[in-house]
Amino acid sequence: MTNAYTELPETELHSLEAALNKEYELVAANKLALDLSRGKPSAEQVALSDAMDTVIDGNFIAADGTDTRNYGGLRGLPEARELGAELLGVPAANVIAGGNSSLFFMHLCAATALRQGLWGDERRWSNDGASKVLTPVPGYDRHFALTAALGVEMVNIPISADGPDMQAARQLAADDPSVKGIWCVPKYSNPTGCTYSDATVHAMAELPNQAAADDFVVLWDNAYAVHELTDQGDQLASIFDAAHHAGSAEHVVQFASTSKITFAGGGLSFVASAEPVLAAIERALSFMMIGPDKVNQLRHARFLRGRLQQHMQAHAEILKPKFAAVQEILHAELGDLQIAEWTNPIGGYFVSLDVLPGLASEVVSMAKAVGLTLTPAGATFPHGDDPQDCNVRIAPTFASLEELRAAMQILTLCVKLASVRKLLNPQ
């Protein structure tokens, strides 16, 4: 016997719809205000770093004697660069430590590649007219938004449990010199939670060599580098080592931040690459600032260095029950209905839920109507356009466990109701 909706006779579907409708109306009457839309840490998580505010303790002088209260140092304080090096697994000399937003560095890097070039020579994406980057989907909406804002086209490629489809990436990059880069969230990818396999990392490091463009850039947003939910965690191969081996180090730019380590919005950002790229980014920065906020850099270095893993374990203790609740409710409510599939990541900030094709926006609207805000359907695709209209991103971190459980009950109810309706009225 199966519970699969797809195999139910129409009469049973009708009575199911009636029951689910009643349940949905009861939820509507509760006038809830729940939100699973954004990957924000909870108040309990940010409070783990409250003590960071006390580490200056009257001593604003960095290890190298720099007075952090004054101007200067575009590449950042040495101990902040060391922190970024630890986070990204690269030498500190290859890191620039910046302000509170790694998205800023990503935008700056792409804008510089487009207009001034990243290598101190004549190469600029804009030289050849229209430029494109590859976007593994589903992916991170802000990557897509900044790319579109720069006037760069996006070409979707599929992503699986091992990472982006590298055969597709290779073919597109090799065939078309206007393909200039690829966006990557290599560990606990947003939203699927997958970590790129070793083979994917090595293939990615070779991609600039295989691309028709000589100014191809792998944009490696390692946003969840240390954001484990288990003791072991996924092991991501070093793109830095792989790129050095492949001779493509100048074509790989890594990003990270402490936004989901210390304070979201009050953290540090990092960009790492080979020297010509760092020099180009430093030059671009010089037109925008005299230097980063070194006081906050000093705070972070003193607070996190030597205890980063311990600190992230404290985050994991808060997050584990939430991610477990998501899996539990998805399994209990949708487990064998054959109307949805979802990921079960061991780190990061998201769970990716695929519903029946054509239903994602319907599910998100239905949830909204009864007080549950979800990430807009399509947000995980460029221009908000999910061609299958099937992907829903679940962000379980910000809500309390109780709210999260209530929200997941509503979400799964909406998935069931929308699915039954579709099965009764296929178009």
Next chain:
Amino acid sequence: MTNAYTELPETELHSLEAALNKEYELVAANKLALDLSRGKPSAEQVALSDAMDTVIDGNFIAADGTDTRNYGGLRGLPEARELGAELLGVPAANVIAGGNSSLFFMHLCAATALRQGLWGDERRWSNDGASKVLTPVPGYDRHFALTAALGVEMVNIPISADGPDMQAARQLAADDPSVKGIWCVPKYSNPTGCTYSDATVHAMAELPNQAAADDFVVLWDNAYAVHELTDQGDQLASIFDAAHHAGSAEHVVQFASTSKITFAGGGLSFVASAEPVLAAIERALSFMMIGPDKVNQLRHARFLRGRLQQHMQAHAEILKPKFAAVQEILHAELGDLQIAEWTNPIGGYFVSLDVLPGLASEVVSMAKAVGLTLTPAGATFPHGDDPQDCNVRIAPTFASLEELRAAMQILTLCVKLASVRKLLNPQ
């Protein structure tokens, strides 16, 4: 009787040169390392804000309930916007409070005017091909550098004690639709220290109406809004009020920061304008960040609000003896020699010294050779090109009083020696 070098007979100039040469060689033997090159606050000044690091005291929640440790709020924390409003003399609703660099906002504003437009319509500087901005000279080197980096041409206009030559500005703007804006440091201007007269402020507010371009922008960098050296200080008329009166509010964008109030590099920045401009800037920001560092915004608001004037008086107490020493030594050493002119500002960070035409780079080189670093000659002009080669910027704030006095003795010695040599060998 006069001491003017220009009226000395050649024999006296020769013996003067010999004496000055001897003095210069003595200085060279001392192997000094002095620096009057950059407008940095001194360690004593930044220490005035050390207590800002203790005001959070475990309470990260802003007045409106915002948890400053988490994401969001692109326009900044309400109390930080209030602080910016106080600084710029505008309503808080017209202010965006940002990160640590007002230069970032200036770059963003000019880049947005150029590429996406500031008014939510089709107007963009780039629509008409080459664009230009007016640059009152001498002025601030980083304004010029960012303008050049954006590919925007600069057209110099003279600045006097009342501010830029508004007749020249009007004519250039009215005659040429590719003239899209003007850079202003309206109070204690960098480097002359002048404050724009009321007439200049009102003329500036009318300029967008008189310009041939319909997308003209007054870039109003009020970097020294509260940076007085006297109890009274210069009174700058409100460009906000003047622009509202003139109907040009959407064409005036103001900037300020706390870089020279709290921590240089660890402060807050502000941009103020009319709503369409703020919306355009917010949109541009949305591709670069989720929000500013609100923890640091909360620190600033708690530390400065209600005691800004008192705090700036403490700065003034430190700076007054330094600016007095500069005037004293300039007067004593160059007072009636007719080889130099200089400004005597009552606020800001600089004194502007004009030497005989053709001698500025010579003076800066001579000083460098004996261990005194000055702002590079020409830095106060676009592309580093001072057509008269006569302007030297003096930045007295960072050095100790003792170092400053030693440096001013060397600077005036170099001015005298270079002048005598020139008078002996006119080209």
